[in-house]
Amino acid sequence: MNKVSNAPELNRRDFVKVITMLLGSVMAAVVGLPGIAYLISPATRVQKGDTWISLGTLENYPIGTPTSFNFTRSTVNGWDKTVLSYSVFVLRKDESQFKVFSNICTHLGCRVSWHPDIQEYVSPCHDGHFDIDGKVTKGPPPRPLDPYDTKVENGNLFIHLFNI
Numbered sequence: 001m002n003k004v005s006n007a008p009e010l011n012r013r014d015f016v017k018v019i020t021m022l023l024g025s026v027m028a029a030v031v032g033l034p035g036i037a038y039l040i041s042p043a044t045r046v047q048k049g050d051t052w053i054s055l056g057t058l059e060n061y062p063i064g065t066p067t068s069f070n071f072t073r074s075t076v077n078g079w080d081k082t083v084l085s086y087s088v089f090v091l092r093k094d095e096s097q098f099k100v101f102s103n104i105c106t107h108l109g110c111r112v113s114w115h116p117d118i119q120e121y122v123s124p125c126h127d128g129h130f131d132i133d134g135k136v137t138k139g140p141p142p143r144p145l146d147p148y149d150t151k152v153e154n155g156n157l158f159i160h161l162f163n164i
Contacts (some may be wrong), residue, residue, distance in 0.1 A: 028059070042079050055100070055157045061092040066121070066132065068103070088148065088159065089114060089121070091132065096152070100159050101134045101145040112145070121145065125162045 010018075025035045053071060066089040072079050087103040098106065105112050105123035112121040120137060121130040128139035135144045149160035 015062050029129070042076070052158045053161050054091060055088070055159060056155060057155055058092075058152065061090045061157070063094060063100070065094050066091045066101075066118075068114070086161075087111065089145075090157065098150050098152070098157060099133065100148040100150050101149070102159075104146065105141055106136075106145065107139070107141040107142045 003103045016029065034060070051073075053073075055069050056069075062159075068087060069090055070085065072083055072085050074081060089101045089103055091099045091101070099119075103111050103113075103121075105125065105126050105128050107123065108125050110123045110125035110128075111126070111139045114120075115122050118129075119132055120127070121132075121134070123130075123141065126140050128141040129137045130141070130145050131137050133144075134147065136142075151158050151160075
């Protein structure tokens with residue numbers, strides 16, 4: 001009595017095809033998955049929300065005189081790298097008290113400069129004036145100069161900078 005089998009036969013050619021496809025798939029996964037991970041990893045990185053920036057030692061800032069400090073920050077968002085330039089004025093009130101202001105006018109975003117002869121920060125755009133503490137004294141600016149939070153650690157002055 002012959003038994004009739006309904007199972008398909010796997011001949012040598014089909015077996016080699018299956019094994020070749022299986023090995024090719026494994027090799028593609030071994031090579032391809034790290035490549036895909038490399039390409040998408042910049043988009044999945046988490047950015048820090050804020051940063052403390054060192055403005056150097058306290059000796060850099062004389063008491064009662066606004067001193068300009070410039071620095072740059074680079075941020076990476078996905079594949080886009082952005083470098084921003086910042087400038088602040090540091091006012092040392094006494095041995096332990098500091099005020100740090102942005103040098104950007106609150107009216108139209110022009111850069112203000114300190115004028116020691118009149119003891120005011122002046123915006124060249126629309127003649128906005130701010131006193132030594134950053135308060136508006138003349139012109140169209142709607143509010144005082146933007147302040148930064150400060151801290152002193154180990155003789156160094158730091159400002160709190162939010163990532164935008």
